[in-house]
Amino acid sequence: MTYRSLLTTSAMALLVGAGAAAADTWRYAFEEAMEEVQGKFAQKFKEEIEANSDHTVQLFPFGTLGESDSIMEQTQSGILQFVDQSPGFTGALIPEAQVFFVPYLLPQDTETLASFFENSKAINELFPPLYAEQGLELLTMFPEGEVMMTTTEPVSGPDDLNEVKFRVMTNPLLVESYKAFGATPTPLPWGEVYGALQTGIIQGQENPAFFIESTKMYEVTDHITRAGHNNFTTAVMANKDFYDGLPDEDKTLVNNAIDAAFDYIIEYQSGLTEASLEKIMEAKPSMTITTLTEEERAPFMATAESVEQEFLEIGGDQAQTILDQLKADLEAAKSGG
Known part of the structure; x- marks a missing residue:
């Protein structure tokens, strides 16, 4: 057993032991650091729960209890009560959730995005039964920011990604998306990404600007490309x-805390992308940040249809229903409905 495995196993043992002694302590794990977007959401949720009840919420940021697969297993088994995890990882459990990786499906406008995530029938009505089949109660989904590519060489079109080993989450549709972009997608756990970029095993990765800045991905890459292809989505379960x-009053407590945290995190992200990019440029003035023109984006956008068809092939029994409803929800959000 590795040292890291031993730490994780020990932490899990402590959690199991703590469960019987402190039934009013709820445990919540997420995939980012405390001061990153998921951590901020979790802290607001904790604040709301503790301000309106006698319960306490114990938070476990990334790495505390292992990688993404570990915290999901711990949530399904009941060791953890809450988890925040991107569909990028739950896509293996819930194939339909991979729909969020069809490129150019989600809008870039933040108000439209917020309206979509808050009011979407696909998210609020169609997805919960699919999550329930995996022993999970879907509480909310929310956007974390425009996804950007960071690479060791500049990117202005798919040809520039030819033979580039590009780290992706362990998500079949994201793999297909980057294949369509011309890259060589390389699934890796997040904990291995910095070292893989540093040693040249991979030459690129994607994430929102705040995450690129906070994890210092700019130290091991030289170029940021804004292709406008996606917005990072996450789910709280x-x-x-x-x-x-839970008694009805506690269900109401949880749902109200989730609603408050959702409103908070949308507001928190206002201006976050540009502020994060400014910090990156201050830390590394040689970094280039390129926003592709509509003409430069066109070849990337042309891949969306083939990736969408791939989703319909691998996205589970309700793939078509989910995709159709998602598109209808997006149209409603764009029109202000």
Whole structure:
């Protein structure tokens, strides 16, 4: 057993032991650091729960309890009560959730995005039963910011990604998306990405600007490309048995805290992207940040249809229904409905 595995196993043992002694302590793990977007959401959720009840919420940021697969397993088994995880990782459990990786599906306008995530029938009505099948109560999904490519060489079109080993999450549709972009997609756990870029095993990765800045991905890459192809999506879930077993007043408490955290995180992200890019340029003035023109984006956008068809092939039994409803929800958000 590795040292890291031993630490994770020990932490899990402590959690199991703590469960019986402190039934009013709810445990919540997420995939980012405390001061990153998921951490800010979690802190607001904790604040709301503790201000309106006798319960306490214990937060576990990235790495505390292992990688993404570990915290999901711990949530499904009931060791954790809450988890925040991107569909990039839950896509293996819930194929339909991969729809969020069809390029150029989500709008860039932040108000439209917020309206979509808050009011989407696909998210609020169609996805919950799919998550429930995996022992999860889907509480909300929210956007984290425009996804940008960071690479060791400049990118102005798909030809520039030819033979570039590009790190992607372990998500089949994201793999297909970067294949369509011309790259060689390379799934890697997040904990291995910095070192892989540093040693040249991979030459690129994608994430929102705040995450590129906070994890110092700019130290091991030289170019940021804004192709406008996606916005990072994440989902907050509860263990289904835990949630179903709560008295109605506690369910209301949780749902109200989720709503408050959603409103907070949308407001928190206002101006975050540009502020993060400014910090990157201050830390590394030689970094280039390029926003592709509509003409330069066109070849990337042309791949969307083939990736969408791939989603319909691998996206589960309700792929078509989910995609159709998602598009209808996006149109409603754009029109202000």
